[in-house]
Amino acid sequence: MKKKQRGTFNLGRLLxxxxxxxMFLGICIVCFPLSGRSPAYLLNELVTRLGRNTxxxxxxxxxxxxxxxxxxxxxxxxxxxxxxLILVADWQIWGIPGIILAMIVSIPISILxxxxxxxxxxxxxxxxMITSYIIAFFxxxxxxxxxxxxxxxxIPIAHDSLKxxxxxxxxxxxxxxxxxxxxxxxLAINVMGVKIPVLTFLIIxxxxxxxxxxxxxxxxxxxxxxxQDMEVARDAGINVxxxxxLAIVISTVVAGFGMIIYLQNMGNFSTYNAHSxxxxxxxxxxxxxxxxxxxxxxxxxxxxxxxFHMMFIMAPDAATTITGDSMIGEYFRTFVSYGVITVALIMxxxxxRRNRSQTGYxxxxxxxxxxxRGK
Amino acid sequence: MKKRNFLFQxxxxxxxxxxxxxxxxxxxxxxxxxxxxSLEYNGTNYDSLYKIEVYLGGSAEGEAVARLYDQERGMATxxxxxxxxxxxxxxxxxxxxxxxxxYTIDLPYNMDGIVINLPAYLEGLPEEAYLTEFVPLVTEEPxxxxxxxxxxxxxxx
Amino acid sequence: MGxxxxxxxxxxxxxxxxGTPRLIITGFVLLLFITAPIVGVDxxxxxxxxxxxxxxxxxxxxxxxxxxxxxxxxxxGIPLGILAGLLGGTLSIQLGFERxxxxxxxxxxxxxxxxxxxxAGGGYGWLLNKIKGGEMMIATYVGLSxxxxxxxxxxxxxxxxxxxxxxxxGEGLRTTISLDGFYGEALAGFLAIPIDPENGLYxxxxxxxxxxxxxxxxxxxxxxxxxxxxxAAGSNPQFARASGINVxxxxxLSVIMSTWxxxxxxxxxxxxxxxxxxxxxxxNMTLPTVSAILIGGAAVKKASIPNVIIGTILYQSxxxxxxxxxxAIIQTDISEVIRMIVSNGMILYALTRDMKxxxxx
Numbered sequence: 101m102k103k104k105q106r107g108t109f110n111l112g113r114l115l116x117x118x119x120x121x122x123m124f125l126g127i128c129i130v131c132f133p134l135s136g137r138s139p140a141y142l143l144n145e146l147v148t149r150l151g152r153n154t155x156x157x158x159x160x161x162x163x164x165x166x167x168x169x170x171x172x173x174x175x176x177x178x179x180x181x182x183x184x185l186i187l188v189a190d191w192q193i194w195g196i197p198g199i200i201l202a203m204i205v206s207i208p209i210s211i212l213x214x215x216x217x218x219x220x221x222x223x224x225x226x227x228x229m230i231t232s233y234i235i236a237f238f239x240x241x242x243x244x245x246x247x248x249x250x251x252x253x254x255i256p257i258a259h260d261s262l263k264x265x266x267x268x269x270x271x272x273x274x275x276x277x278x279x280x281x282x283x284x285x286x287l288a289i290n291v292m293g294v295k296i297p298v299l300t301f302l303i304i305x306x307x308x309x310x311x312x313x314x315x316x317x318x319x320x321x322x323x324x325x326x327x328q329d330m331e332v333a334r335d336a337g338i339n340v341x342x343x344x345x346l347a348i349v350i351s352t353v354v355a356g357f358g359m360i361i362y363l364q365n366m367g368n369f370s371t372y373n374a375h376s377x378x379x380x381x382x383x384x385x386x387x388x389x390x391x392x393x394x395x396x397x398x399x400x401x402x403x404x405x406x407x408f409h410m411m412f413i414m415a416p417d418a419a420t421t422i423t424g425d426s427m428i429g430e431y432f433r434t435f436v437s438y439g440v441i442t443v444a445l446i447m448x449x450x451x452x453r454r455n456r457s458q459t460g461y462x463x464x465x466x467x468x469x470x471x472x473r474g475k
Numbered sequence: 476m477k478k479r480n481f482l483f484q485x486x487x488x489x490x491x492x493x494x495x496x497x498x499x500x501x502x503x504x505x506x507x508x509x510x511x512x513s514l515e516y517n518g519t520n521y522d523s524l525y526k527i528e529v530y531l532g533g534s535a536e537g538e539a540v541a542r543l544y545d546q547e548r549g550m551a552t553x554x555x556x557x558x559x560x561x562x563x564x565x566x567x568x569x570x571x572x573x574x575x576x577x578y579t580i581d582l583p584y585n586m587d588g589i590v591i592n593l594p595a596y597l598e599g600l601p602e603e604a605y606l607t608e609f610v611p612l613v614t615e616e617p618x619x620x621x622x623x624x625x626x627x628x629x630x631x632x
Numbered sequence: 633m634g635x636x637x638x639x640x641x642x643x644x645x646x647x648x649x650x651g652t653p654r655l656i657i658t659g660f661v662l663l664l665f666i667t668a669p670i671v672g673v674d675x676x677x678x679x680x681x682x683x684x685x686x687x688x689x690x691x692x693x694x695x696x697x698x699x700x701x702x703x704x705x706x707x708x709g710i711p712l713g714i715l716a717g718l719l720g721g722t723l724s725i726q727l728g729f730e731r732x733x734x735x736x737x738x739x740x741x742x743x744x745x746x747x748x749x750x751x752a753g754g755g756y757g758w759l760l761n762k763i764k765g766g767e768m769m770i771a772t773y774v775g776l777s778x779x780x781x782x783x784x785x786x787x788x789x790x791x792x793x794x795x796x797x798x799x800x801x802g803e804g805l806r807t808t809i810s811l812d813g814f815y816g817e818a819l820a821g822f823l824a825i826p827i828d829p830e831n832g833l834y835x836x837x838x839x840x841x842x843x844x845x846x847x848x849x850x851x852x853x854x855x856x857x858x859x860x861x862x863x864a865a866g867s868n869p870q871f872a873r874a875s876g877i878n879v880x881x882x883x884x885l886s887v888i889m890s891t892w893x894x895x896x897x898x899x900x901x902x903x904x905x906x907x908x909x910x911x912x913x914x915x916n917m918t919l920p921t922v923s924a925i926l927i928g929g930a931a932v933k934k935a936s937i938p939n940v941i942i943g944t945i946l947y948q949s950x951x952x953x954x955x956x957x958x959x960a961i962i963q964t965d966i967s968e969v970i971r972m973i974v975s976n977g978m979i980l981y982a983l984t985r986d987m988k989x990x991x992x993x
Contacts, residue, residue: 197502
């Protein structure tokens with residue numbers, strides 16, 4: 101019944117389904133000459149950002165697969181990653197070993213947060229997204245409690261360079277100078293002035309393979325079944341709640357790794373703000389790539405990061421050209437990020453409603469037929 | 476099935492902890508300072524040398540990390556638990572340069588900054604004589620304002 | 633024996649309906665009030681501050697009631713109303729309404745905000761009718777998009793009033809605009825009763841009266857024919873439709889009311905606070921407002937005027953009292969973190985509760 105409307109090729113429908121990427125391509129094409137940037141500069145920036153952000157965006161795919169929509173609480177993973185990095189910075193573990201250790205430290209925290217988030221979302225079936233959005237805020241409060249008040253007296257922090265001068269709590273900025281771009285620079289190659297962080301891309305490639313493999317496992321199949329229909333899945337003997345919690349846990353752990361990859365590229369991070377917008381930007385990027393709330397692929401993630409960041413790089417420059425004020429560009433790209441999410445959410449809800457009324461219509465039709473036959 | 480899963484998970488945790496432990500050992504970074512200074516130890520005076528060239532690694536090739544004349548200090552960073560150096564020593568002004576000699580110095584785990592007195596080390600004195608911890612000067616600074624408010628998505632990604 | 637058991641059950645049932653988090657928050661606030669004098673905090677001053685902050689925020693919280701009642705759930709899109717209010721306020725200053733006195737300036741701001749609120753609310757309500765069941769998430773993002781859009785507008789719109797634009801370039805509105813000489817204290821200064829005049833503490837009679845007036849208006853409205861129809865549309869849409877109520881129209885009306893009240897709410901907030909905050913500031917109002925009404929006992933689908941009053945008092949007590957009391961006890965200001973956990977925890981609690989039979993995917 102679901103696939104009934106597809107089948108025939110329809111240009112209008114194709115356009116409608118890909119309206120967001122097409123719109124974005126339009127914005128990028130308009131912005132490019134206005135920004136006055138050279139293609140080489142753009143390419144260099146784009147490759148850097150592709151390596152930096154794709155892992156984070158990929159962390160959103162599994163919850164979508166499990167029918168839980170966009171995981172706004174991927175921020176939780178980002179927080180776990182940051183806690184790992186703070187500790188590793190304090191232990192003075194440098195370079196790639198530091199990155200690996202931060203990832204290992206983030207895993208138990210991510211799992212804990214993921215289980216909490218997943219069980220909350222199980223209590224709010226049907227409104228996962230707004231709930232995960234609020235969970236992100238709630239957990240930010242807990243994160244602040246831990247980092248601002250517990251680091252020092254309860255969690256030992258040895259270095260004064262990390263602590264506030266009052267003796268506890270972490271400073272506004274944590275420097276990752278000793279592991280800055282360690283991942284990106286190992287095995288990096290330079291192609292015509294464009295630095296390609298091969299190792300980072302390899303890691304992203306491995307994650308993609310894992311996601312593809314995961315879809316075929318028993319758990320992956322279960323998730324898809326849960327996404328289709330929870331009741332049916334439950335009747336088929338799938339532990340629906342557990343499957344959903346696992347989807348969130350996986351997403352949180354991957355997001356934690358993604359945050360560490362992201363921050364090692366940046367070289368330092370703002371302790372209390374770095375994570376707060378990661379979820380929003382990652383979701384916007386994924387949606388720009390043509391994903392929807394119920395369907396997202398690896399291709400969407402890559403295309404999304406490319407298109408979204410093209411806009412992100414060029415918008416301030418383009419706005420400076422037009423209005424003479426670069427702030428307009430910054431507001432513009434924020435507006436576009438939010439706007440994309442809004443449009444995608446509206447499309448998802450209307451489609452859901454349309455499907456529902458269609459199902460109702462078909463049911464009514466079937467019933468009528470039955471009655472007619474009965475006579 | 477359940478039991479096997481449990482075993483598998485336990486094993487995974489162990490492996491991760493093991494990797495973590497290895498990372499803690501091989502990833503520990505130190506900042507090492509080299510001193511070419513005279514010092515007194517157990518009543519004996521050890522004079523500084525005229526010039527010491529310090530190379531990282533097992534040979535005196537490439538760029539020297541430090542060229543230390545009398546009373547000077549050099550700096551290098553090292554990840555791991557020991558440091559291999561190659562030193563080229565000129566004992567006196569106008570004297571002959573000695574052949575490069577390679578040394579491996581163990582670095583204590585719990586020190587971030589380590590000061591090594593090269594003349595003392597070269598004399599073969601014990602660790603407590605040539606190695607001291609570098610304690611950075613604490614500068615009083617005003618308490619920074621903690622910025623908790625999110626910026627609602629301005630800035631870069 | 634049986635009777636005590638019954639009583640106990642009733643008590644338990646009451647506690648359950650009240651909700652554990654609410655109980656904890658109420659207990660916490662009581663604890664604050666008890667410890668405050670012990671640790672040497674001036675209680676009169678604190679209570680005065682709570683009353684003042686209540687008078688700033690109550691109308692904003694009240695703005696959530698119509699939408700909750702009509703079944704549009706929590707209005708995370710309140711920034712839309714706030715932005716309309718900001719437009720009204722800035723226009724009132726730009727057009728020089730201060731020459732009609734503080735009151736004139738204030739009511740001119742409300743009047744000027746009204747068309748924007750009705751227009752924005754109309755569009756927003758139309759949208760919410762298209763996506764029934766997914767209101768909250770979309771409301772959140774409509775609000776955020778609108779804030780970001782207006783950020784551009786604050787820079788681009790041709791405002792010229794020297795008190796509002798950046799001094800150097802002469803264009804683009806400032807992030808914070810002082811309302812001294814415009815509509816600052818327009819209501820709060822009306823019939824103000826001194827509590828502690830040395831510290832500038834007054835009882836804001838005018839603001840409280842204004843809130844009472846609006847609250848009474850809403851209360852009366854929900855007893856009118858349209859009001860009961862709106863409540864019916866919210867509590868049982870199928871039944872309401874069957875009895876001839878145009879559910880979509882009721883929802884639309886409620887959204888417009890909410891948005892307009894939001895606009896008035898931010899103007900009331902500003903006149904008490906004394907400053908107008910533009911750009912990203914409206915975003916900081918959403919979650920506190922929503923959590924206040926929930927703390928007061930509202931649910932995602934049910935809210936009343938007492939919920940608004942109790943919730944705002946409790947929430948503002950936490951906001952004003954924790955910093956001073958916590959600083960007095962542990963010498964560190966932990967209030968921002970507590971506020972974050974309490975307010976978002978409350979929203980989280982409400983979202984993960986009473987979910988049966990609606991909004992299922």
